Amino acid sequence: MTDQSPPEKPPGNQPRLGEVGLTNYAPYLMNRIMGRYNASLRDEMAGLGLTTPKMRALAVLSVIDGPLIRELAVYSVVEQSTLSRALDQLAADGLIRRAADSSDSRATRIFITDAGRSTFDTLWPRMAEAQSRMFRGIPDDERRAFVGTLQKMLTNIRKHEI
Amino acid sequence: MTDQSPPEKPPGNQPRLGEVGLTNYAPYLMNRIMGRYNASLRDEMAGLGLTTPKMRALAVLSVIDGPLIRELAVYSVVEQSTLSRALDQLAADGLIRRAADSSDSRATRIFITDAGRSTFDTLWPRMAEAQSRMFRGIPDDERRAFVGTLQKMLTNIRKHEI
DNA sequence: CAGATTTAAATGCATTTGCAAATATCCCTG
């Protein structure tokens, strides 16, 4: 990849970040916003004995019933090995339950317990608040359009994912 | 904040995540998209001896000249202690330079070196590509609106930040 | 202006992370 090799795609040379500016580079803005969102929940989670991976797993499990661990890893955006250990802790705390898959004995399905659901229910209002704060002063239709764009983006990056 | 205390805002009780659905909860979508974006750059960065914190610091420094470390931490979305150590490595590799602030001898300002700029220039095309991939098939005006909303969101969460 | 308080940055340390390898099982091919 030397300075002389032609770019892979036609669009010519990319503008420099300096020209785009940080605040016009979407991934930067998104990382910054999510950094704050995640940090704002950390304290609340710590009070419930949860970490980010544990919370994300619970959140997904509150919506999706009995996924495989590898599916849960994708949905909850947590590395598989990290998730494996997070699940150990959640199981030890009785918030989830591992169950052997009926047709594939390599696989494990994860189910949230009543205790897990109740823990998540304690946390959810804070997550909803955090979202409201993010969107404060942004009209509903703009918000809807924004989420619509996010959904398209997820489809784009999902190529080889679940 | 018990179940009886009135909510801060009129909208009554928050809907459950189950009702909203993961794919209508913006923070979930954003975390998932950024997880993929960050992962897609990790290999490229590893080849340049960079980690996510180091890359973020370089990216910000390519745009903002000589910030204080604490400012750089905010802009680059990296914990101050993590950044401190990332800067050690970047300095050892000659990609940045620490310089005592002239008016406050507690403070340190960080400057990117030519080598640092050139390393970042190698990485930037991949970052730009990653962004293009995210936005594939999304029309320009929708993209602009999306970034506009992100900027509003950044303002919202920025309350006590820089 | 002395003492208390705040602020900037670095560091100690226990925990967390993620890559790579190990383990167990499944599936495909000849």
Next chain:
DNA sequence: CAGGGATATTTGCAAATGCATTTAAATCTG
């Protein structure tokens, strides 16, 4: 149906992370 990959999950281990503390310097207060 045996053997050679795939695939699901866990685990070993070194490195990275982040909280809390330390150090040093600035600023506020009476």
